[in-house]
């Protein structure tokens with residue numbers, strides 16, 4: 001790695017040739033209030049071409065603003081991302097090759113920019129965005145790095161160094177030791193002085209790694225050994241250098257969005273509370289921070305601007321503070337020297353486009369708004385909140401998921417409802433990258449309105465194909481403690497009983513699922529793929545159909561419980577055109593409760609859905625109209641996702657043993673019959689063959705599921721009634737046996 005210190009003296013000279021020499025900065029520079037009108041046009045070189053060194057939603061978001069500013073934009077893609085949305089969103093997109101880590105390949109990216117004559121590079125967040133070596137290399141290559149000067153990144157990149165600078169600038173840091181004494185005994189002495197509990201952090205830390213809480217002096221040695229080991233493994237040499245901090249027991253995460261230009265101006269675009277986290281990672285972010293007095297709020301903004309000015313910051317940055325709920329005091333934690341995931345929250349409450357600001361400041365313009373103008377806007381614009389939609393399973397400890405988005409409906413966007421997404425229906429969320437599918441950002445006139453609007457918007461979301469945190473986010477919106485603003489970083493843990501409570505699935509969900517399956521099958525019957533009659537349309541019109549469902553459960557309790565999963569049986573009888581009787585019986589209370597029966601309800605399929613694995617229906621239940629979208633997993637059609645009244649329920653269609661009985665299939669002697677309407681996939685035996693009990697006879701397909709029909713007895717096959725591809729009604733004889741005395745019945749698995 002090339003030494004930055006050696007190069008730093010050249011930095012200003014390397015800045016785009018048109019840049020003014022930056023005026024000297026003092027730590028507590030008075031905040032100037034230059035209106036944009038005072039821009040000296042001769043010093044401004046608008047960016048005309050841009051390379052986005054990132055992927056996913058942030059690449060799309062940057063491209064959107066760039067194109068609105070008339071900037072010719074180029075994106076990058078690794079092989080696995082070749083057909084992803086970000087690669088498609090610009091006319092020019094350049095290949096990085098097969099390595100999924102391609103977005104981290106600084107030299108290759110700079111080569112591409114040079115080769116294609118691109119003037120500027122936006123690093124987005126993550127990847128190369130906080131890499132001072134890369135930023136420096138861009139400058140050296142004559143490419144405008146849309147971000148802060150490398151020196152500012154370097155100063156803020158080290159947790160100990162940044163705190164020394166902050167202390168000198170009068171920005172409060174968590175009481176602690178950030179110095180060079182690194183022996184266990186010396187550090188332990190500092191821990192005693194600070195007072196337990198303390199937090200050990202690696203100076204190189206990030207992503208919550210290399211951090212340990214020490215509650216008592218006796219634990220100190222063991223905890224520092226383990227923190228050092230983890231830090232060395234994660235951050236390499238130098239990772240073992242530790243700082244000791246007072247551990248804040250009930251912390252809130254409050255951060256300030258700052259923006260600085262090259263002329264010593266710095267503004268705060270309000271603060272964001274990001275306390276609702278899992279695994280030290282944010283899920284919900286909002287602005288303004290709830291339950292915060294005005295004096296503290298302004299003090300936070302002030303200290304954040306001081307922090308930025310102390311390192312000669314230019315561009316967008318976020319100063320993170322930890323706020324002690326017990327004392328009301330706040331402390332500098334770190335500065336993220338880039339655009340942050342949650343920046344739209346600040347854009348919403350200030351009515352700005354921060355990416356536009358980034359381009360303008362990089363071009364040499366002054367800040368577009370003064371602090372007073374920003375504050376006036378915040379007063380007017382109310383509150384905004386962002387929910388991160390992740391491919392992950394909250395019931396399994398928020399374990400990341402990946403897969404194809406087989407069905408995706410997103411909330412309707414408006415001036416107050418914004419979606420920044422990287423995926424559309426049919427895309428695959430790869431495990432190679434971060435599992436954030438989208439960000440949903442909502443603004444309301446006040447915090448409560450914003451939360452309610454967020455919940456409503458989340459209810460419009462429909463995602464099938466992988467697990468998401470959407471249902472969990474809805475529960476967060478309904479949490480009384482959250483609505484009251486009683487947030488802290490341990491929020492999810494503190495309220496876990498309420499947030500992970502199992503919901504009761506209503507009878508209407510099962511009724512609608514059965515009706516949806518019936519109508520979609522009838523639809524298919526009428527327009528069979530080869531024009532053939534699939535044999536169930538008319539039957540359905542007169543007879544009744546039975547379905548059995550189980551609610552999918554994958555929380556920890558599901559694995560340990562002895563409780564048999566509830567099987568819900570639904571019988572649908574068609575009474576006339578769009579007219580049905582539906583009865584729902586639930587196994588857990590089968591002995592006591594009688595089935596719930598809906599009589600003569602009108603149910604009609606929606607026309608909006610074209611795909612064969614989806615159906616939509618509207619049903620008038622006795623008390624209300626219910627609209628439902630039903631999606632069958634194309635790879636496993638027994639897996640059903642039901643979207644109804646703003647909630648998603650996942651069900652499994654069970655092929656029950658009682659089905660045969662219910663369909664009255666037991667009468668035929670010396671034969672095996674079809675347990676359900678089906679297509680013959682293949683005969684596994686031939687006529688005259690002797691078979692053992694349990695031997696596979698015929699493989700059928702029903703509801704896109706294969707079922708092996710096994711021999712109920714030992715015997716000789718007399719006749720195979722059907723050939724491959726035949727469509728059979730339930731009860732059709734499939735195999736006849738020689739021995740007429742046997743009493744066979746179809747056994748399915």
Ligand code: ADP
Nearest residue numbers: 174199205206207208209245246247248253489
């Ligand atoms: P990283 O670089 O990993 O993001 P931070 O220093 O920003 O590290 O800390 C990450 C998280 O750890 C914070 O959001 C906060 O929840 C928690 N944390 C950090 N410092 C303290 C502290 N002194 N006391 C209590 N919690 C802390």
Ligand code: ADP
Nearest residue numbers: 521524525534536676677678701702703704705
């Ligand atoms: P396709 O969708 O290609 O028509 P399926 O395997 O889904 O093929 O269904 C074949 C036939 O069997 C259809 O007419 C369907 O209505 C019927 N069918 C499938 N499963 C059931 C079931 N559980 N109960 C009654 N009929 C069913």
Ligand code: MG
Nearest residue numbers: 207320333334
């Ligand atoms: Mg952090």
